[in-house]
Amino acid sequence: MDGMTEPTDVPPTVPAASPRSAEPSAPAGRDWSSLPDWEKRFRAPRVSLPEWALDAPDRALFVSNATGTYELYAWDRETGRQRQVTDRPNGTTDGVLTPDGEWIWWFADTDGDEFGVWMRQPFGGGADEPAVPGLAPSYPAGLALGRDGTAVVGRSTEEEGTTVHVVRPGGEPVEIYRHRESAGVGDLSHDGTLVAVEHTEHGDAMHAALRVVRLDGALVAELDDTKGGTKDLGLAVMGFAPVDGDPRLLVGHQRRGRWEPMIWDVGSGRETDLDLELPGDVSAEWYPDGSGLLIAHSFEARSELWRYDIASRRLSRVDTPPGSVSGATARPDGTVEYLWSSAAVPPVVRSTTGAVVLDPPGPQAPPSVPVEDVWVEGPGGRVHALVQRPAGATGPLPTVFDLHGGPAWHYSDTFSAAPAAWVDHGYAVVRVNYRGSTGYGREWTDALRHRVGLIELEDVAAVREWAVSSGLADPERLVLTGGSWGGYLTLLGLGTQPDVWAVGIADVPVADYVAAYQDQMEALRPLDRTLFGGSPEEVPDRFRASSPITYVDRVRAPVYIAAGVNDPRCPIRQVENYVERLAARGAVHEVYRYDAGHGSLVVEERIKQLRQELEFAARHVPAAAGPRPDGR
Known part of the structure; x- marks a missing residue:
């Protein structure tokens, strides 16, 4: 589902609590040195890429888990002072600085349900207050803050669809856009x-x-690549030029079968292609002076950075280590700061000066093993998979097939604590970038329409066959797992491929697609209608064919399900429907319900869930070697 969040180790900043200790936490009675490596990877302090204020570049905002919960932090780079901004039981990751750096806006929902209001707090600290008092709670649909204090606020509700409001300083919100289909605020000039x-x-x-x-x-300009006989061509806002009176908008397009940027002058209508001959997906943002673009190029699960000079139309490489850049920003002095990691090396915020920009306090996360690239011929083309195996291990091994969320997302060569934990416990891990994944061209991403879920599982089956035939995987000890859309595919796979999986572990899944459609947040329904070609009432056979509950009576493997009781994306009722069917036939299953939304931002909760999953798998698919889930 569009917007289904993939659990990550460092939530991105999309953007009065008192400071607390930033030392990593350990369970009562145990010190850091006694913890197993897999727990240390979760508990080690992490930071996101700092976002800086447009007109006050020494004021920054970042996300960290330093207190054991992912929260927002303010950072005065001139003085070095850091301050925890939010302090909520279930964490906070959505925040943004005003251009002058005087205020921090953050989104306040209820226990992870994503439904709430924007609050704001002075950068230097102080009481929180409603940022837009005249707007009722909603799901967020984009936010843009102007240099004169104007705010453009996107909202989504079941009653209204998507609305966009302009709020001037001291004024009341004024609605300027409304539609039943999904939409969102892209940027403010x-x-x-x-x-x-x-x-x-x-x-x-x-x-x-x-x-x-x-x-x-009032309308200024429109750009729609789905008109004129074309279809399946999307556009995305990448940002207005950072110059007063400059009507140029950086736009992502898919006209050559992949994402790449162009410059659209919304005043004249002129479109300027950048002629970037890079093989993968390309995104970009402006350098602060408007003279160039910072290019992020993603290809075959790795990424790199380039600088594009607008006057000369030339690319120059921005040196980064092999691996993946999860975010990057160009600073006013021309340097670039970026968040980098690889599957083997924990993340770090680096600068092109060679310095570490933001070093979290406390011990670092232990490293893991690197990934191996595997390409397998599938029914829709070559399927890319990333494989990790315990150091020195030879097959056949118990193997975890870890399916990503999204579905418009992909696994890359980045550091992640969960697959590293499975490797520590003696399992090989195979992560499949099935059809529907980003990073492999528009046709690959768009291929899953109408036969939703079933197409992705065909690619998983092809990779599974390779893993067994190559001697990597023990065919009797195969674990299927995933979160969000990956959790959905896990349950669907257990029912449609019941003879091949020994265990299924699904986190925040879609289990009953019709009930999920009825209960989910409003902004996700249009995507489901696009994927299936209509609503459950219009195309019931397609929903039935793609719903895990259709095949629940065929499931033979033990099933573990974790679900957030406040989840607006994969709501709890449809999970309960599936669980009731498992229970009615006496199927082996465990269900863990926790007080959060679509995943947890609390480190201890994440560790608890993964420990339960490791223990569940060990009971049914024991690894030949490796530590117990309790670390002993």
């Missing part, structure tokens, strides 16, 4: 006169069109 909106009014929620309006809602 540097001089605060133009608003870019991504929308799917044409009914294809996988491929957005763009509209630029003035603050009163």
Whole structure:
């Protein structure tokens, strides 16, 4: 489902609590040195890439788990002072600085349900207050803050669909956009006169069109690549030029079968292609002076950075180590800061100066093993999988097939604590970038329509056959697991491929697709209609064919399910429907319900869940070697 979040070790910053100790936490009665490596990887302090204020670049905002819960932190780079901004039981990751750096806006939901309001707090500390008092709670649909204090706020509710409001300093919110289909605020121009909106009014929620309006809602320009006989071509806002009066908008497009940027002058309508001959997906952002673009290139599960000079139309490489860049930003002095990691090496915020930009306090996470690349011929083309195995181990091994969420996402060569934990316990881990994944071209991403879930599992089956025939995987000890969309595929796979999986472990899954459609947040329904070609009432056979509950009576493997009781993306009722069917036939299963939404931002909770999953797997698919889940 669009917007289904994939659990990560460092939540991104999308952007009055008192400071607390930033030392990593350990269970009562145990010190850090006695903890197993897999727990240390979760508990070690992490930081996201700091976001800096446009007109106050020494003021920054970042996310950290330093207190044991992922929260927002303010950082005065001039003085070095860091301050915890939010302090909530279930954590906070959505925040943004105002351009002048005076205020921090953060989104306040209830226990992870993603439904709430924007709050704000002075950068230097102080009481929280409603950022937009006149707007009722909603799901967020984008936010853009102007240099004069104007805010453009996107909202999504079941009653209203998507709305966009402009809020001027001291004024009441004024609605400038409304539609039943999904949409969102893209950006506000540097001089605060133009608003870019991504929308799917044409009914294809996988491929957005763009509209630029003035603050009163008056139309300035439109760009829609789904018109004129074309289809399946999406657009994305990457940002207005950082210059007053400059109407150029950086836009992502898919006209050559992959994501790449172009510059669209919304005043004249002129489109300038950048002629980037890079083989993978490309995103970009402006350098602060508007003279160039910072290019992020993702290809075959790795990424790299480039600088594009607009005047000369030339690319120059920005040196980064082999691995993956999870975020990058160009600073006013021309340097670039980026968050980097690989499967073997924990993440770090680096600068092109060679310095570490933001070093979290306390011990570092232990390293893991590198990934191996595997390419397997599948029914829809070559399937890319990333494989990790215990150091020095020879097969056949008990093997975990870990399926990513999204579905429009992909696994890359980045550091992740969960697969590293499985490796520590003696399992090989295979992560499959099935059809529907990003990073392999538009056709690959768009291929899962109508036969939703079933297409992805065909690719998983092809990789599974390779893993067994190559001697890596023991065919009697195969674990299928995943979170979000990966959890959905896990349950669907256990029912449609019941003879091949020994254990299934599904986190925050779709289990009953019709009930999920009925209960989920409003913004996700248009995507489901796009994927299936209609609603459950319009195409019931497609929903039935792709719903795990259709095949629940065929499931033979023991099943573990973890679900957040406040999850708006994969709601709890549809999980309970599936569990009741398992229980009615006496199937071996365990269910863990926890007080959060679509995954947890609390480190101790994440450790608890993974420990339970490791123990469940060990009871049914024991590894030949490796530590027990309790570390002994």
